Amino acid sequence: MSKAFTKETDSDEDDDLSLPPLPSGSRNYITPQGYQRLRAELLHLIDNERPKIVEIVHWAASNGDRSENGDYLYGKKRLREIDRRIRFLTKRLDIAEVADPSLHHGNDQVFFGATVTYENQAGVERTITIKGIDEVDNLQGEVSWISPIARALLKSRVGDEVQLMTPGGLERLEILEVRYPAPETAH
Incomplete structure (x- = not known):
């Protein structure tokens, strides 16, 4: 089968590639301002960005043929990007240790x-x-x-x-x- 027809996966494998490496056994220190900034980004993605894209994908899917539907294809791609960033932020905030300088x-x-x-x-x-x-x-x-x-x-x-x-x-x-x-x- 041609590589062009293989399904793109939504696996977590690529999530860890974007995680800057922490030294083994060390903590993920972050300032209070940095923590708030990441948390605000996560909430914005969950509450605003993702629902908008889901709505666009739903609308585009209802238009019929999805294979040449740019709104549908772009929307699905953007949804994967958003979900990947949400997983990244969730993981990083879970292990964050806020240190107030x-x-x-x-x-x-x-x-x-x-x-x-x-x-x-x-x-x-x-x-x-x-x-x-x-x-x-x-x-x-x-x-x-x-x-x-x-x-x-x-x-x-x-x-x-x-x-x-x-x-x-x-x-x-x-x-x-x-x-x-x-x-x-x-x-």
Whole structure:
């Protein structure tokens, strides 16, 4: 039989491919804001997005021949994507451990949630924020707590020098500043 006529599966096999790997036996740390963002996305998919697509697929299916019905074919594909994302978010939120970085406000030691400014041997300063693997935005200077740079910085203090193994060799970094968000005050 030709590969063109094989049925596409809706298996869970591909779900695990999109899960960023956690170190064996470690926790899935996430900030309270990151947790809320993922939870809001999950609820939006379940309450809004999925019902709309189900309605479109139902309408398109009632129009007869499904083999050349673009609305039906696209709708089914989009439904699989939504269901896959719902499964992913559900799994990740189930194993998430919310860690509030504001508890360390005023501390000069690097823990999860810290915003760290460091300088390399060439005198170049860089600022990063250490976050959970499901919430990082590299374009905003955020790195996962399991990344090599975060692992090198964790538990160090302002004034410490840490070593980071890079593709270009060993690099020394000096910790210049450590900041945490201020705790939210109750009104």
